[in-house]
Amino acid sequence: MRIRNVEISDDSIRLGQFLKLSGLAEDGGHARALLEADEVTVNGRGETRRGRQLRNGDVVAVGDEKARLVVASPA
Template sequence: MHIRNVEISDDSIRLGQFLKLSGLAEDGGHARALLEAGEVTVNGRGETRRGRQLQNGDVVAVGGEKARLVTPVTG
């Protein structure tokens, strides 16, 4: 299964925001509905917290689609 990389400019992002940014959810209401229905996984584990902080390399999946968070290289 193909995993799409989604780059952000900060070091972390909340799950609800990432769902919208990555295109896994159409908008905030859709993201909330997906989470409440238990359809979202982070690194293979079910997640229902919209405010969960994601870190570089985390993989979020909804149905058959997956997106990996990529943050800027620091240093």
């Protein structure tokens, strides 16, 4: 299964925001619904907290789709 890298400029991002940014969720309401339905995992473990802080290298999955958080290197 392929993991898509999603780059951000900050050191961390909240899970709800990352779900939208990565395209794993269509919008905030969809992200909330996915979390409430226990359809989201972070690094292979179920997660229900929208505010969970993600850090460089964390892998978020919804169904068969996976996205890895990559913190951009300073220019």
